[in-house]
Amino acid sequence: MSSTSQEGAILSVNPLSCLHDEPVCIKVSGLKPNQDVTLHSSMKDVRNIHFMSYAHYRADGNGEVDVDVMESLGGEYEGVFPMGLFGSLAPAPNEYKYTRFFKRDVENPNLVTISVHDGHLSAETLCSSEASKPLSSVVHERHYMAPGVQRIPVRYGKVRGALFLPPGDGPFPGVVDMFGTAGGLLEFRSAQLASRGFASLALAFFNYDDLPKGLEEFDIAYFEEAVEYLLKHEKVLDFGVGAIGTSKGGDLAISMAVFVPSVIACVCINGYCAPAEIGMRVKDHVYPAFDLRYDYIRLTDTGVMMPLSCRPERKLVEKLVLPMEKSRAAFLFIVGADDRDVASEIHAQLAHRYLASHSYKFLVMVWVLLVQAKGEI
Known part of the structure; x- marks a missing residue:
């Protein structure tokens, strides 16, 4: 000490x-x-x-x-x-x-x-x-892992990832944990969630194991299979699971909350309320995606290309908002107001307006103001 x-x-x-x-x-x-x-x-x-x-x-x-x-x-x-x-x-x-x-x-x-x-x-x-x-x-x-937390590699059907279980017999609340277009498998949040009592599945969706190397059209069936894996596990509560996602993982989490009835809670962190870049297939229908566009990019004195804003056209995104009113999940939107890459604040506002217009009651939004140290990005 x-x-x-x-x-x-x-x-x-x-x-x-x-x-x-x-x-x-x-x-x-x-x-x-x-x-x-x-x-x-x-x-x-x-x-x-x-x-x-x-x-x-x-x-x-x-x-x-x-x-x-x-x-x-x-x-x-x-x-x-x-x-x-x-x-x-x-x-x-x-x-x-x-x-x-x-x-x-x-x-x-x-x-x-x-x-x-x-x-x-x-x-x-x-x-x-x-x-x-x-x-x-x-x-x-x-x-990242409390004493007694287990890490279990997952190969279930097409599902690839790692399951983290808290110590004890359970059953524990389950959650599917996803990140964005960095790809591969990021496990640090799931390890911490398990340390706090959640059975957390860190889910990969490309560039990992035998999954596609690049981003392709998403199929909700893959994410539904991940939920199925969790709910079948003896240490996971079987009444429903949560989904948490950051960036691209945010709109994937919303898709799960909308199209997978067993998802009863959704946390979207700096994400989108509509599919971004890549659409979501639900059986025979594909929900189209919007293109990310940078309004203005400057070159810093260190040679870094820095987007000063990323603001998709509101009318376009409004047409592509996922039908969240079909969900029975509770939604939490966490927004970094100083995010220079994702217009997450706009998406959270659109989601709020959309859900409010459908008399949706289970919505919480958190704005996080990121203070820049010494004015640097």
Whole structure:
């Protein structure tokens, strides 16, 4: 839980090992009164890409720093932010600026090295080969899977994915978990859902195992088969399941809620209320998709093409909205208002208006304002 250096500084991280979504308390003692220090967090993903964060603090009259209550004076964030050293992790100065953290192996934790350094240091100094040794450091483990959670590879008919089961006999509420056009199988959310009591099926729909390598026309039968697998499992409650999806997975989750009667709850995160790019086949009928269009794209000074807005024509999307009034599911829309790639706010508004016009009662929308650190995207 703590580490002591020769200088007498003691860095404590409590708990030393916990779930990925749990808070920790970070404290430093044994410093000089009013000493300036830098707290630094560092970790690497499966590709060995380095991510880091840092913050400047000033010890109190007793030579102590308590991140829970004290303000950061600079660095990656300012003010009181107890989980700031985790919430502001970003690629280190020597890495590509827009690299996204990549996690495939959810059975092993993320290892985060937290250290305290004398003085207020920059990111470049902290990453320099000439940087002085920290006053104290601790390795902290952040797990996606709670003790006792099971991961079961799934090959059921055409369905491919991984089922995560909470510890115990159950039965547990079931959920189908999907992401977007990154493809493959992303498991980190399902692992966390299982750690919180849900039987979660991380579902792949292309570029995984023997599934198609590229995006093709979707058939609701595939997703219905995934629901069937869950409902047949002895540890899953058999009265219905939920569907949760991000981006393209959002409109797939809505399609499931509309066309698969056993789906009784739907969470759409930064997604669409109509099929995007690729249509959905339901028996002999194909629900057409709209094309994603960027109104304006600029080239940043680092050579990145950045969409400034993505606003499909409302009238076009309105014609293609899935018939959500046929669903018996409860809907939750979560929207990132600063999303530069998906016009999810427009889609949530259209869904709200559409469902309200049909006297639909089970709808919740959450707008999340993403605050840009230092004005950067």
